[in-house]
Amino acid sequence: MPITRVEITPLQGDGMRDVRGDVVRRQLKADHGLDVGEVRTICGYLVNGTTPADQIAERIEDLFADPIIESGATNTLLLSTERFSSTPEAAISVGFKPGVTDNPGKAATDGFITLFPEDTSANISTYITYAFYGLPTDCDLGWLAGTLHNGLIERALVATASECASGQWPELNYPTPPEQVFIEPQTINLECDDATLESISTQGLLALNLAEMHAIQAHYRDETVRAQRAAMGMVPDAPTDVELECLAQTWSEHCKHKIFASKIHHVDHETGEDTVIDSLFKTHIMKPTHDMQEDVDWLLSVFHDNSGVIAWDDRWSVCMKAETHNSPSALDPYGGAMTGIVGVNRDILGTGLGARPIANTDVFCFGPPNWEGTLPDNLFHPSRVLRGVHAGVRVGGNESGIPTVNGAIVFDDRYIGKPLVYCGTVGIMPRHLPDGRPSHIKTPVAGDIVYMVGGRVGYDGIHGATFSSLELTEESPSSAVQIGDPITQKKMLDMVLEARDAGLISCITDNGAGGLSSSIGEMAEYTNGCEIDLAKVPLKQAGLSPWEILVSESQERMTIAVRPQDQAAFERLAALHEVEATAVATFTSTGVFHVRYGETTVAHLPIEFLHDGVPQLELESAWTPPQHDPFSPPTQVDHGHLLLRMLQRPNIASKETWVRQYDHEVIAQTAIKPFVGVQRDGPGDAGVIAPIHGDPHGLVISCGIAPRYADIDAGAMAAAAIDEAVRNAVCVGLDVDKMAGLDNFCWPDPIESEKTPDGRFKLAQLVRANRELERVCRAYRLPCVSGKDSMKNDYGKGPDKISIPPTLLFSLFGDQPDVRRSATSDFKQVGDRIYLVGRSKQEMGASELAFMLKETEANSGIGGAVPRLLDPEQQLKTYRALSHTVQQGLVRTAHDCSEGGLAVALAEMCIGGRLGAQVDIDGTGDGDVWGRLWGESLGRIIVAVGEEHNAAFLAAMKGHPLTVLGEVVEAPNLVITDGDEVLVDSPVGSMVDAWKGTLDMTGGVA
Amino acid sequence: MTAKVAVLFGFGINCDHETKAVFELVGAEAERVHVNRFVSGDTDLSAFDILAVPGGFSFGDHLGSGRLLGNRMRFAMREALQRFVEDGKPIIGICNGFQVLVKTGLLPGPESGSPPDFIQRGSLTLNDSGRYEDRWVTLEFDPKSPCIWTKGMTRMECPVRHGEGKYVMPTVEDLDRLAANHQLTVRYADPSSPPGEGITDTPLTYPLSPNGSMRNIAGICDSSGLVFGLMPHPEAIYARWLHPNHTSTAAPSPSGTALDGWEGEGLQLFRNAVEYVNARKS
Structure with a gap:
């Protein structure tokens, strides 16, 4: 043409x-x-x-x-x-x-x-x-x-x-895709030696280890299996390419979380402990949540669906899920991140019988945007990663009409090797559909027709799941990168929710990692079987081979099961919305995952083998505490100057330029926004939404992340992340008796091998993080309802290898009884009394100040005591008491104390209110002036209380750790003293400039 | 019988739920209707009293915001829209909806007395900043505007959430004509100016004017005052708890209904249109 x-x-x-x-x-x-x-x-x-x-x-x-x-x-x-x-x-x-x-x-x-x-x-x-x-x-x-x-x-x-x-202008031509060569289904001979088995896995990008290849080999040696296959007219004793690819997808680390499911031999060289842990996930995450499920009636669906669901009130339930999209974002920051956000939106749409996404969260970990060092091959400069990831998430979220209500951006040199891109989504659905079915329970039966809905299948996205289970190298395939298409997805979303309310959906899930292989494969567990015809799948370009059609991760697709009598109505609705919907499979009860291409059977796998056949990994873990130079502060010091430097640190500086480009209030529900205060540029601690129009009943969304604490102890890192998420939510009036969490682990490869000689240590870090997660969550009565892990966040090999710091993102969603009674971080009124809730300890290890001084001061390290949560039971009681004062309207100003400690938190409160404060830190804790001013001890919140509520506030907080810090003053300066000694006397204007300058990066407007 | 409102949705419109809700809060009957239901004739536009084109990202804003949805309406709903306007029924376009109405030519529309001709006379282009932004602005309304939506309104704070909100027209005369007819219904204003004196033709600095619009234009109406569009989101301040500074006022006492003392400034705009229609119908 x-x-x-x-x-x-x-x-x-x-x-x-x-x-x-x-x-x-x-x-x-x-x-x-x-x-x-x-x-x-x-x-x-x-x-x-x-x-x-x-x-x-x-x-x-x-x-x-x-x-x-x-x-x-x-x-x-x-x-x-x-x-x-x-x-x-x-x-x-x-x-x-x-x-x-x-x-x-x-x-x-x-x-x-x-x-x-x-x-x-x-x-x-x-x-x-x-x-x-x-x-x-x-x-x-x-x-x-x-x-x-x-x-x-x-x-x-x-x-x-x-x-x-000379008029020789650039003239791009129409990009014609190369012809795809259709390859007839092959069989792969597995009757070979171990080296050949391993090379089949490596050459085919299957990411299957030798034990897994042996398990597959054994399956095809089974006489019953051989007889069944012969009866089907298949090669009896060897897998087809479709089967092998399907097993590789289903058994990938990405889909099966094999490290979290592994048997771990754990040795602690500090305590002498020597023990075996049978599955971190079952032991430390699933079991505690199931125990808590005994005590409450609002945990509707945990772990097994695309997101965790809780009852929010009698009419509505809410759900949340967070995912990472790290490897694709490293290769193409824009497309990778966009695919991440629209992908997690689909997890919500695929929860129960379909939930409506109503809020997004984005948490990124990058290298420093002002990085001036060298960059390894094939890695983008951190500023470019930041711009690209931000743009992808912005476009994905904004165009989908889902507000971004909460998030964070964390910087550390090691994220140059692999950026972390966490995308979360909250959804809402009626407790019951108009036809009476509970919306959180899928209801498929054998005979249901399975539709692929939305986008078409293309060559893009082949091997995404297995690729993300491999480390990033120069040869990483470009087909692993895709660009999301939010408008195709939005049309699909509109259509699916109408279909749900019309009672047309019996089962739904999204097509993400592993494509149809995973989506239909997982749903087929409900009825114990399915029969797919790959020839019916609509393609972006002709010539895709059967295995490619089955595992392609092309975006914007849902898999939906419909009763035969509802097919016509379902297809009419799809046509109205201009959404492609094609019947590609039928649920059966044969016990078999049966795949045809036209009349030819190309895969015939027992459901049980497909889902439960993967052998358990056995791994070694060994803990020795890492050694660091201790934090040793300079003797001559100007804390006011340090404060301005701290406010400029990328980890602390205002992210307004970036966050303001997200629509954070579409749907007209966001009651506490990312920006607060008189100039609307102070930091919001947590997002609060009132999703039912006209009703002030709220939902809090918050997060916590503290990766650098893992330099000292990954257990402390995990505890700090959880406490930060809760603390942020308490600031805005969370009901601590109804909150749920999501654990998203991003780790460097923790399996000991030639390329990972320190695998035992990294696995021990994972063990410690999980143990602290269990301890704190049990004490906080905080069930984890969904989670995810990404375990190969490394770049390169040998001495050039870059491994990310072990990073747990803890996201929280919980009840907020009345959004009209909430609090924000900005100081409101001259004369308000300022209090510290909680105590400061001498915990400077891995603090932001320690990292800053290490860069400029001789002999100063990041070592020493890292913040710990010693008594979480008592801490929960304090949080509950404080939250009540917010819910009663006594407290309208509250701010979480984290990176940069008390000094930075107070500065942010002054910035938000454009008001000064006179504060004395004497008596706030046991530490020296460094610990009390800059330390990051957990469990601390700064509040300000108006004169009229002071007595009631003090009565409500009786018995909890509380210190008067000072008051909000007319003079536009933050003055901090330690007794009589003035530590800081900084004009609010200079603090604003310092805080807002670093990450502006706009180059101006004119 | 109260006003019946059609809230358009589909193809990336995404403020349909809250737009429906605000009309219901002021007593109207509102229904979300997919664009294709009107196109196919499945649903009859003339059965409604008010048409709302909500905000969103129809067709991803590609080829210019509002353009592709505008084309669908211009070519496939032309007669229905023409009759709706000639019947004197109010239409509102918010954000992407405003962009759609401008690109279909319904706004600002022809001279007074002429039927809609679907000729584009102005446009909304990329913000001078080059950035999509969600930020709160101060708006001031022209008290002499024929716009039925903004009667009695002086000043309001609400968010803008757009990347293409800079209103432009080819010539000074085009703008003068609209100004003379008081069709420049709502402008960005400096909050430090006294209410009622905030309207100015002199371009305000960023971010008081978030996009660099000519004459600080935030929204315009047609010559009849029935068709109205604006970039900012009045529905986003239907309740005071959506205001960024609501925690700086006292928390409510436990009694009282949700919106008692907590109604947001934006709701009046929708009430105006519903009351206009109800008065006409009775």
Whole structure:
């Protein structure tokens, strides 16, 4: 078919600007200190269809060019026209590689077919051209092009100054995907030696270890199995490629959590303990939650579904899930992160009979954005990872209409090797559907028809699950990266929720890791069997082989089971919403996962073997406490100066530039937002939403994360994360008797091997983290209802290897009885009395201050006592008492004390209220001035109380650790003393500037 | 019989639930209707008294916000929309809905007395900052505007949540014509100005004007005052607990219904239209 090129550029003139070009200029200035001069942009569309170019030209302003602000041309490069009368020093065109999701192209195609309905197979690909005017002559164009595109998914063409002068403009062509070669199903001979078995796994990117390969080999030696296969007309004694791929997906670390399920021999060289743990997950996570389930009636569904579900009131239940998308985000920060957020949205949609996503959370761990050291090969600079991940999550969340209500960004050098991208989603569903069924229980029966709904299956996303179970190397495949398509998903979401309410859904799950293999495979456990026909699956491009269709992780797909009598109504609804829904399978009760391609059986696996056949790993763990130089503070010190430096630290600095770009209040429910205070720039401790319109009943969403504490003890790290999540939520009025948590572990590879010689230590860190998780959660009566782990967060090998710090993200969702009675961190009124709830201890180990001073002071380390939670039972009582004072309306100001301790928390409260405070830290704890001012002891919250509520507040807090710190004052300074000694006297204005400057990174507005 | 409101949804519209809710809170009957139900004729637009086009990201804002949904409406719902306007029924577009109404040509529309001609006269383009932002702004309403939605309203705080909210027109004369008819219904204002004196043609600095709109325009109406669109989200302040500073006021006493003393400033806008329709119907 002929290709018609359409190019569009913004009009020049009064009040009109080329904003896309301006943004490129500002970002290059902010990230690289380089002024590239004026940048102008051209949006290009390559129309592949039967409509003649002259007809397209006639309608150019009906579709491509906005007649008020843009002008365009067909089959003419705009750079060669009078609209670009002067000659640029460089022109760079960037477009997608063949087969990569092109969302603007998809939308343009949809709009094109609205105008030309007869051109049904038309397809549009997009690109953008940047023209540079005033570019410094020494600017390396290859480098410049590199900053504008990611070679893994995009292509770029560059025209130099001399090429521009002679009119040789960059001219990208339509990206035609290479022909896919259909490979007939093969069988793989497993009757071979161990080395060959291992190489079959490695060569095929299967990520199966030798024991697992042996288990598969044994299955095909079983005479009963052989007889069944022979009867089906299959090769009896060897797996098909479809079967082997399916087993690799289902048994992947990503899907089966084999490390958490393993048998661990744990040795503690500190205490002499020598013990065996049979599954960390069952022992330390599942068992405590099931024990708590005995005592409460609101834990509706835990662990087994796509998210954990709790009853919120008589009419509604809520659920939450968090996921990570680390490896894809390392390769393509934008696409990887977007896929992460829209993926976890689908987990909510796939919970029970379908829940509606109503809030997102995003927590990122990156290398420092101002990193000036060298970068290993194939790794992006942290600032680029930050921009890309942020943009992906922003687009994914905003376009889906789901507010981002809570999150965090954490920086540490080691995350250069692998960024962590945690995406969480909260959902809501009626307790019962109109037809009376409880919405949290799936109801499939044999005979139900299984539909694939939403996007099509393509070559993208093959081997994502197994790939994420391998470490990142230079050869990591580009097919593991995808770009999400939020609008296709939004259409699907609208449709699915209508289908749910109409009673048309008997079972639903999302297609994520492992594709149809996992989604249908997991649902088939309910009825004990299924029969799939892969030939019916709609494809993005022809030629995919059966195994590829089965395991492809192409996005925006749900798998939904429907009763045969409901098929017609279901398909009508799909058509209305312009959502593709194709019947691809039937549930059976045969005990077999049966896959056909047309009439040919390509996989025949017993459900039991598929799901329970993976052998348990046996691992070694050994704990020796790591050694660090102790924190030793300088003798000459200006705490006021230290405070300004601390406020500039990326881990503490305001993230407003980034967070403000998330829609945090769509759905009109966000009662406590990420920004609080008079100028709406103070930090919010936790998100609070009132999701039922007109009803102030609230839901709190918070998180805790403290990865650096793991440098001393991963157990302390876990306890700190949990306490921080609870503490944040208490600040806004959480009902501590109705809260649930999510544990998301991201770890470096903890299996001892040649490439991981310290595997025993890393596994011991995991053991300690799990033990603390159990101890604190039991004491807090805080059930974990869902969780996830990502266990291979390393880059490279040998001396260049970078392993992330072991990182637990703990997310919390809980009840908030009345959002009108909540509290925020900003100081409100002069004269309010300031209190510290909790006690400060001498715990400077791994504190933010210790990390800062280590960079500048000789002999200062991060060692010493790390914050510990010694008496969580008592702590819960204090939290309950404090929360009640918030719920009673006595306390309207509360702020969690964490990184940077008391000093930073007070500074943030002054910033939020643009008010000063006079504070004395004498008597706040046992530590020295460093411990009391900068220490990060757990369990502490600063509150401010108005005169009229003071007596009632003191009465309510009787018996709990409480110290008067001082009061909110008129003078615009934060003054902190230790008795008579003035430690800090800082103007609020300087604190605002210090706190807001570091991560602004916008390069300004003008 | 109270007003019946059609709240459009589908293709990436995403403020449909709260838009439905705010109309219900002021006593209307509201229904979410998928665009294709109108296109197919399955649902008849003329059965409704008010049409709301909510915020969102229809078609991902690709090829310009509101453009592709605007095209669907312009080509597939043309007669129905024309009749709706000629019948004197109110239409509101919020955020993406405003962008849709501008790109269909329903806003600002032709000179007074002419039927809708679906010719685009203005546009909403990328914010000068180049960023999508969610931030609270201060709005001031033109008291002389014919807009039936904003009667009696002076000043309001509510959030903007957009990347393409800069209102532009090709010439000064275009803007002058709308100004003369008081169709520049709502503008961004400096909160330090006295209420009632916040309207100015001089561009305000960022972020008082979050996008660099010409003459600080936040929303406009057609010549009849029935069709109205704005970038900010009045439905997002239907209750005072959605205001970012609500914790700086006293918590309520335990008695009283949810919205008692806690109604947000934005609800009046929807009440105005529902009361207008109810008065017309009775």
